[in-house]
Amino acid sequence: QVQLVESGGGLVQAGGSLRLSCAASGRTFSMTAVGWFRQAPGKDREFVASIDWGGGSARYADSVKGRFTVSRDNAKNTVWLQMNSLKPEATAIYYCAATYSLTYTSIPSWNYWGRGTQVTVSS
Numbered sequence: 001q002v003q004l005v006e007s008g009g010g011l012v013q014a015g016g017s018l019r020l021s022c023a024a025s026g027r028t029f030s031m032t033a034v035g036w037f038r039q040a041p042g043k044d045r046e047f048v049a050s051i052d053w054g055g056g057s058a059r060y061a062d063s064v065k066g067r068f069t070v071s072r073d074n075a076k077n078t079v080w081l082q083m084n085s086l087k088p089e090a091t092a093i094y095y096c097a098a099t100y101s102l103t104y105t106s107i108p109s110w111n112y113w114g115r116g117t118q119v120t121v122s123s
Contacts, residue, residue, distance in 0.1 A: 002026045002112040004034075004096045009117030014088055018119060020081040022096030028053075030100045034079040035110060036070065038092035038119075045095070045107060049081060088123045 008020040022034060035050035049070040051058045058070050069082040079096065094117050097110040104110060 002028060002031060004112055004114035005115040006094065006096045006114045009094060009099050009119045011120045012086055012123065014086060014121055014123050016071055016086055016121070017062060017082070017084045018086065020094055020096075020117060021121075022079040022081075022114060024077040024079070024096075024098060028098075031090040031098045032102060033098070033099050034072065035097045035104070036079075036081045037095045037097055037107070037110075038090070039095070040089075041057050048094070048109070049105070050090065051079060066093075073116075083119075086119075086121045088121045090119060090121050092119060093117065095120050 003025045005023045012018050016064055031053045033050050033052050033079040037045050038048050039045040047061050049060045049068055051070045051072050067085045072079045096114040098112040099110045101109045
C-alpha cells in the first residue's frame with residue numbers, strides 16, 4: 001500500500017501561483033509514477049500532470065503546459081506541482097495519485113489516491 005497526502009492548496013487571485021505538495025509513504029518503491037489530477041464541481045476528474053518515479057520524465061495536460069511544473073524528490077518521497085499564471089477555471093480539488101503500472105494513460109490505471117486539496121482561483 002501507498003499513502004498519499006496533499007497539501008498547499010488555498011485561495012489565490014487569477015495570475016497568481018501556488019505550489020502543491022504530495023507526500024508519499026508506505027511501499028513507495030513499487031511506484032512507477034506519481035500524477036496530479038483535478039476535479040471541478042460537476043465535472044469529471046481530469047489529468048493534470050505526471051512524473052515518472054524513476055527517470056523523472058514529465059507529462060502535462062495541454063491546458064497547463066508552460067504554466068505548471070511537476071517535480072519530485074525520491075529521497076523525500078515527495079512530488080510537487082508548481083502552478084503559475086493560474087486561471088479561474090483551475091478551481092478544483094487537486095488529487096495526487098500513484099501507480100505501479102507500466103502504462104497509466106487512463107484514470108483507472110492509477111492505484112492509489114490522496115484525499116485532495118482545494119484550489120480556488122478568484123477572478
